[in-house]
Amino acid sequence: MVRIGLLLDNLKIKRWQNEIINYIKSHPNLELTTFIINANKPKYVVPGSFFYRASQVLDRKIFPVKKDVFKEISLEKNEKDLPIYYIEGEEKRFSYRVAIKDIERIKDLDLDIMIRFGFGILRGGILDAAKNGVWSLHHGDNRINRGGPPAFWEVANREDVTGITLQKLSEELDGGKVIKRSFIKTNTTSFYRNKNEAFWAGIELFNLALDELSRGILKYEVEKSSFQFYCHPLYKDPDNSTSVKILLLFWSRRILEVAKEKFSFPQWYILYKFKKDSFLEKNIFRYKTLYPPKGYDWADPFIIKENQRFYLFFEEIKIGTGNGHISLFQFDEKGTLLNERPVEVLNEEYHLSYPFIFKEDSNYYMLPESADANELWLYKSEEFPERWKKYQKIFSNKQIYDASLYFHEGYWYLFGTEKLSEGGNRDQYLHLYYSKELDSENWVSHPLNPLSLDVRGARPAGKIFKENGRLLRPTQIGAPKYGYGIQINEIKQLSTTEFIEEKLSDILPKWDKDLLAAHTLNFEEGFTVIDAQGKIKK
Template sequence: MQRPRLKIGVLIDQFQIPSWAWEMLSLILKKELAEIDFILINQSPKSSGTKSSFLYRVFSKLDRTIFKVNQNAFVRKDIRKIPSLKAEIIPIKPVQKIYSDWFEKGDLEKIKARNPDILIRLGFRILKGEILKIPTLGVWSYHHGDNLVNKGGPPCFWEVLKGWETTGSVLQILSEKLDDGKVIYRSWSRTDPLSVHRNANKVYWKSLYFIPRNIERINQVGIDQWKLELEMWEADSMNDITLKPPGNLEMIGLGLSHITKTFKRKVNESLNKEVWQIWLGSNANNIFSDLKSLKKIPNPKGSYLADPFLVEEGDEKYLFAEQFDYSKRKGVISFAQISDGKISEFRTAIEETFHLSYPFLFQEGEEWFMLIESSASKSLRLYKAKEFPKKWKLYKTWFEGYEMYDPTIVKKDGLFWLFVNVKPHPGASSFDELSLFYSEDLLTGDWISHPLNPIISDVRSSRPAGNLFFENGTWYRPAQDSAKHYGHQIRIQEIIKWDKDNFSEKTFKIISANWNRGLIGTHTINLSKNWIVVDSFQR
C-alpha cells in the first residue's frame, strides 16, 4: 500500500521569498514528494538582531555590485506563483521577545488542526515553545554555515573574511538551543576567496536540494528507517562560538586585510601562469611509497598536460592526458607511447570544438572505449577506438543536459558502477557533490541512480581523481580535495560499505604535492601494472 504523502507547512515573513527557496518548494511539488498544505505568513516580521553596522552594509553592497553572478539566489519571487501550489494562507502575529518568536495558543491550535508532518522555516526569528513539537518530523531549518565551527552569522561571510578553506551548510530539526538542533544534512563547499556574495550564492543554490532529498528518502524507506540513518549526521561536538555582523571598527580591520589578500592573490595570478604537468614512475614497489622518484614529463610547446591515464596493451604502454592549448583556450585528448621509461611525442587522439578532459579508458571485450569529461557540452561522451590508440569515434552520449565531471567506471559484483560529480544547479559548484550510478550493461547507458545520491557532498573528497583500485580485499577511491584551491591535493578514500543500497567511505591517505619544490597541487593519480602517473599544479 502506498504511503500517504507527507504534509508540509511553510513559515515566511513575506510572500516574496528568495529564488533558491522558491525553487526548493517548486521542486517538492514538481516531483510530487509531499503536499504543501499551508503557509504561515508573519504579520509583524522583525529582525532577529540589532541593525548591522554602516561599514558592514557598505561592504555588502560593494561586494554585490562588483562580483556579479549569472543566477542570483536572492532575487525574490512570489511564493503564491509557484506552479501547482494550493496551500492555505494563515496569518500569524507571533509574540515577540528580544530575539525569539512565540506562538499564541489560538494559532497553535490552528496549526495542530492541520496535522503537519514538517514545518519548513523560511521566515520568523528564533522559534521557541510548543511550535517546535507540533509537526511529526519537526521544524526544518537551514544554517548556512558549519555549526561544528560557528553559530550565528552572517551566512557565508566570516569564511571569506577570515580565509577559512570551506563553507559549510546544514539542515537541522530545530530545538530550543540556537543552531544546535538535530542535523539531518551536511555539506561543505570551497570558500570563494574574493566575494561573500559569490560564496553565499553557490552555497544557497546547492542547499535548496537538502529538503527535497530528505523527503524523497523518507518516501523510499519510511520514517523509522530514515530516523535510523540520521545518526550518521550527528556531530561529536558543536562549537559554542556565536558570531554576529562586525561593528564599524572590526569591519575596517577585516576590510583592509581582505583587500590586501585579494591584491596579492591577483598579482600572483597575473604574473604567474597556471601550469600543470605530469610525472611518471615505476609501480614496482608500494604504490605510494616514494613520489619523489617520479620523473617530470616535459609539456608540449604552447600547452600543458593534466589528467593522466595509463594503458598497458600487451607489450605496448600508453599515456593519455588532457592537453590544454593556451592559444585555443581548450583541452584536447592526447596520447604518447612509453618505451623503456621514455615518452614519445604527444599526438592528438580526440578534439572537439569544446573543452575535453579526464580521458577515462576501459576495455570491454576486445574493444577500447574512452569516457571523457565534456561538461561544456552538458553530457558525458563515450568514444570507441577505430584504431587504438590514435583514432576514435563518438559512440554514445549519456546524461544529456547535465553538467558532469570526471566520470570514473569500475566493475564490481557483476555490475558497472559510474562515479561522477554532478552540478546540481547552474548557480552551484561542480566540486561538491559525487553521484553513483550502476548498470548491468555498460554500453546501453541504462544507468540507475543510487538511492543515496549524492553519496558525497563535500568539496574535500567528492570529485574523482583517477581509477579505483582493489588491494588486500578493500576498494580504494582516489578523490580530489579542492578545499584550499582547485587541485590542492588527493585523498585516497577507503570504501567501507558499497552496494545498491549503501555507500560509505573514510580517508585512508592524503597525497600532497610535496615531491618537488614549487608544486602547490595535484588532482589525478593512476596506476597500471608497472607504472604510476600523477599530475601537479604550480604557478
C-alpha cells in the same frame, strides 16, 4: 503525500526560497498546503554596523553573480489560492514564541513539516506543532560556526570549506537535530559570491531531504558522539572596527594575489615514475616531469600497457580556449619516453578531458569527460592507440564529471559527480550508476544517490584499484581550490543497494614550494602517473 506549511514574515521572498517552493510544487509526493505568516510587527531590527553594511554593498557591486539567489519575488499573485494563516506571538530580542492558541490552530492543519523562511529564532510549542517539526537551514557547519552572518566568517577567516546544515529546530541556537550537512569550497574572492554559492547548496540540500522524506528513506545525520561541546565563538555581525580590519585584510590579500599573477601563471603538467616491482611509487619527489609548452595545460593522465609498451593518455588544452582534446605519450618497457611531443588522438567540437581508458575482452575503450556536450560517450579503439570512434552513448541530457567505471560482482558501476541545480557545484555530489552490460544506455541510478555531499572526496581522480585486499577510490579534494589534492577512499561496501567508503589517505601538493594542486592519480604494472599544477614564471 507529505503536507508542508511555510513560516513566513510576509509574501515577499527571495529566489532561493522560491526555488524550494517550486520544487515542492513539482514533486508528486509533496504538497504545499498553507502559508503561516507572522502578524507581529518586528520590534527588534538590527541593521548591522555601518562599515559592515557598506563593505557588503561594495563587494556585491565589484563581484556580481549571474544566478543571484537573493532576487526578491512576490508570492501574492502566484499563490493567491493557498490558505494563509496569520499568527501572533511574543517577540524578544533573540527569540519568538508563538501564542498557544495559534499553535493549536497549526496542529489542526495536520502538517508533516513546517519550513522556516521567517520568524527569527523560534522557541516553545511551535517546534513540535508538525509531525516532523520545523526545518531550517543554517549556512555554516553548526559544529564550528553558529550565529551569523551566513557564509561570511568562512571568507573572513579563509577557511577551506563553507558548511551548510539542514536541521530540525530545537531550543538550542543552531544546535537542532541535523538532517543533512554539505560542504562547498569557500570562495575567498568575494563575500557575496560565497554567500550566493552557499545558498544554492542550501536549496539542493533541502530538496534532497524533502525527496527522501517523501520516499520514507530519510535518515538523520549520526554524530560520532552525543557528548560534544561547542567551543567556538557565537558569531555575529562584525562591529565597525572589526569590519574595517576584515576589509583591510581582505583587500590587501586580493591586491597581492592580483600582483602575483603579473609575474607568474598556473600551469598543469604531468609527473611519472616507473618501478620494477610492479606497484605504485608513493614518494612523489622521486617522479620525473613532463612540462607542456607555454600556454598549454597537460592534465588527467591515464596509463595502460600493451605489447611491452606503456601508453600515457591525457588532456591537452590551450589555456584560454576552453576546448581540450586527448593526446598521447609512449614509453618502452623500462619507462623511457619514446616521443618528445605528444600525439593528438581524440578531438571533438566540445571539451574533452579525463580519458578513462581500459581493456575489456581484448578491446580498448575510452570514457572521456564530455560534460560540455551534455552527454557521455563510450569510445572504442579502431586501431590502438591512435584511432578511436564513438561506440555507445551512456547518457543523454546529462552533465557528469570525470566518469569512472569499475566492474564488481557481475555489474559495471559508473562513478561521477553532477550538478543538482543551475547555480550548484560540479564537484560536490557523487553519483553512482550500474548496469549488467557495458554497452548500454540504460544505467540505473543508485538508490542512495547522491553518495557524497562534500566537495572534499567526491569527484573521481583516477581508476579504482586494489591494494592489499582493499578496494581504493582516488578522489579530488576540491578545497581550498579546484583540484587541490587527491584523497584516497577505501570502499567498504559496494552493491546495487549499498555504498560505504571511508577516507584512507591523501596526496597534498607540498613536495615543491611552487605547487598549487594535484588532482589525478593512476598506475599500471609499476608505472605511476600523477598531475600537478604549479606557478610558472612569465
